[in-house]
Amino acid sequence: MRNLPGYQKQLYEKYYGYALKTVFRYIYRYDKAVDVVNDGFVKLFSHFSRFNCQEPEHLEKILMGWIKKIMINTAIDELRRQNMLPEIGGIPEYVWEEADSQQTAEQRLYYKELILEVKQLPPSYRIVFNMYVIDGFSHQEIAGQLGISVGTSKSNLAKARAHLQKKLNSDIGEADICSS
Known part of the structure; x- marks a missing residue:
């Protein structure tokens, strides 16, 4: 080629x-x-x-x-x-x-919002989250790519999910307050 x-x-x-x-x-x-x-x-x-x-x-x-x-x-x-x-x-x-172009406007909006939230994570959490959740790498592959242990990869993923869950819960709480 x-x-x-x-x-x-x-x-x-x-x-x-x-x-x-x-x-x-x-x-x-x-x-x-x-x-x-x-x-x-x-x-x-x-x-x-x-x-x-x-x-x-x-x-x-x-x-x-x-x-x-x-x-x-x-x-x-x-x-x-x-x-x-x-x-x-x-x-x-x-x-x-x-x-x-195959995504609907709503799917693009949700994807964009997710990426903007992921962007706020600390770098080590963000990279592991992207590789594991979005790109489908295993913890073994992530560890090899980043030069970290499998345990560190798993820990960073858990912490990333906790941060995102906390943010999601606070956004839902704010939405409930605004709609009251």
Whole structure:
């Protein structure tokens, strides 16, 4: 695929929003997330010969999983370079709509709200939460990727869930007060 720029462009344009949405769960400054996505696509195109699909009827699903894995690994590499401290920043509204056109407006809104809450977690909790809950990594895989123990991964996930639950409960309490 390295020698087929037309196909690279089509693949890039089709999956750019998906890749950006994936990276933005880890890198919160829009311009830095765009750089990470572009770095991820460079890796994808340079290693495309490694992509192997044994089930052609599931090609797109398998390709999206591969893209997701590359983007997450590229984002984690960037966080390591920053000592796991993400740069906070906003993301333009159009990116939320572009990122997954198959979702309803309500699903996009809930997803956006979840990501904004996850964004408030301490970095170590946030990364483990993203990898385990949203991206489906096992604690063993997370431990290997981040250089932590499996126990630390499990502990960080429990603490992240507790923080989010507390926030959810306080938001529900505020909504009850406002509706009274």
